[in-house]
Amino acid sequence: MKVRLAIVGCGEIASYVAWLARFVPRLQMIACCDSDQQRALRFSQRYRIPLVYQDYRALLEKENFDAVYLAVPHDLHCSMTLQAVEKSKAVLLEKPLARNFDEGKQLIDQIGESKVGVNYQYRYDSALYALARALQKRELGQIYSMCIQVPWHRSHEYFELSPWHRSLERSGGGTLLTQASHFLDWAFWALDEKPVCAIGFTDKVAFDVEVETIAHAVIQSQGGTLISLTSSMICYKERAVTIQIDAQHGAAFYCDRPFPTVKFQGTWVVKEKPPIRGIHALQRSLSAFCAWVLDETPYLIPAKQALPALAAIDAIYCAAQTGKRESTIYTRNHQCDNLD
Numbered sequence: 001m002k003v004r005l006a007i008v009g010c011g012e013i014a015s016y017v018a019w020l021a022r023f024v025p026r027l028q029m030i031a032c033c034d035s036d037q038q039r040a041l042r043f044s045q046r047y048r049i050p051l052v053y054q055d056y057r058a059l060l061e062k063e064n065f066d067a068v069y070l071a072v073p074h075d076l077h078c079s080m081t082l083q084a085v086e087k088s089k090a091v092l093l094e095k096p097l098a099r100n101f102d103e104g105k106q107l108i109d110q111i112g113e114s115k116v117g118v119n120y121q122y123r124y125d126s127a128l129y130a131l132a133r134a135l136q137k138r139e140l141g142q143i144y145s146m147c148i149q150v151p152w153h154r155s156h157e158y159f160e161l162s163p164w165h166r167s168l169e170r171s172g173g174g175t176l177l178t179q180a181s182h183f184l185d186w187a188f189w190a191l192d193e194k195p196v197c198a199i200g201f202t203d204k205v206a207f208d209v210e211v212e213t214i215a216h217a218v219i220q221s222q223g224g225t226l227i228s229l230t231s232s233m234i235c236y237k238e239r240a241v242t243i244q245i246d247a248q249h250g251a252a253f254y255c256d257r258p259f260p261t262v263k264f265q266g267t268w269v270v271k272e273k274p275p276i277r278g279i280h281a282l283q284r285s286l287s288a289f290c291a292w293v294l295d296e297t298p299y300l301i302p303a304k305q306a307l308p309a310l311a312a313i314d315a316i317y318c319a320a321q322t323g324k325r326e327s328t329i330y331t332r333n334h335q336c337d338n339l340d
Contacts, residue, residue: 002028003090003290006051006059008080009071010034010043011162013094017069018047020283026290033059056080060087067092067115067293073164074099074172078107081116090115090293092286096181097306099172101314101329108304116303117289120185123300124284127260130271131243131252132190139269141248143191143225148183150175150231153238159207166209174211176202176316180231181309183241184219185301188308193221194330195308200316206234217316222330275300 003026007014010032021027031051034040044052053059060083067090070080077098084091097118098104122128135143152175164170171177188194200217207213213234219227240257250266260281262271276291278284285301292299311328319326 001294002026003067003293004028004030004065006031006033006063006065006068007043007049007071008033008056008059008068009094010036010039011071014043014069014071015046016282017071017286018043018049020280021047021286023279023283024286024290026294027286030065031059031063057083060084060089066090067289069119070094073162073170074177075164075170078103081107082110085111085114085116090117090289092117092119092289093303094119095185095306096172096177097303097310099177101307101310103172104303104307104310108307111303115292115299117292117299118185118301118303118306119282119285120182120301120306120309121281121285122182122186123189124274124276124278124288125186125256125260125281126274127254127256127262127271128186128190128243129274130269131245131254131262132186133272134252134264134269135190135245136192139267140245140250140252140264143223143245143247145226145228145246146187146191147228147242147244148180148187148230149242150180150183150229151235151239151241152179152231152233153235154213154233156207158233159209166207166211168210171211173313173317174202174204174209174213174215175231175233176212176215176217176313179233180215180229181313183243184227184229184309184312185306187227188221188312189300189305191221191223191225193223193225195219195227195312195315195328196222196331197325197327198312198315199319199325200229202317202320212320215316215320217319219312219316 033053198219202212243254245252276284291297
């Protein structure tokens, strides 16, 4: 059996998904959809997808398929996810879950037990998976600090080809939400903790946009780990993502280029491999989503687990405005157990 998939939104990230889908035997791309009909046609021809739609509702009404991959502007995530769930479709939603925590929580409440996953593919990165499992098994002891650097580059075309990226209303944010959230999601999953407070600074430089293009922040987790984060889309030349961890019994160092690697110091760690084989983290994410739909094999990023990253980012945005340390929803809300 194969998962019959419709790709909705035929932009750059969808192109990566479509290209890697050829290496996922249990996935069949049967349709693509985009509000720009010519872009959808070009996409279908390039990736040999038989059905082309301009109207998302018509796609859901007319075609028989199993799941949708949504690579659409952030302000459409919730409404389009709900429409798919109402038609009993599984959903793989490109990150982030929503523009902010409250919006994401409302979506979680509405989808119930439906299969909605968020494509935070770095959970399936081979080195980050091994590092996460080592932290979850407490092989390094107590985690004191984590330093995450995301020195990426975006050109003017990034905003010109997808103008919604420059809009705060449509996107919800800039480099924190669109880039750094990958690694904040990984961090809270690896620590198995929620964020409790944050302080941060953001700025809009290099582009005429409403969203931040650079951010520096420190987030504290429930267990006391301090997470230092630097995220940028304005680096002169894009460099490797790095993560450095200092802990009770040793240290760990991650780098994603030229290939994902993790090194440990102070203690011997047997590096666990991701539960899904593949040549790339995104391919493994797609394969794992198929296994979730077809076999009920748990997917590493069900929608509910994408909330902690949004909570941390909300607190950073608030702190950047007030200049003060700000609490997250997990400390402001007395019914935190309901948010787990």
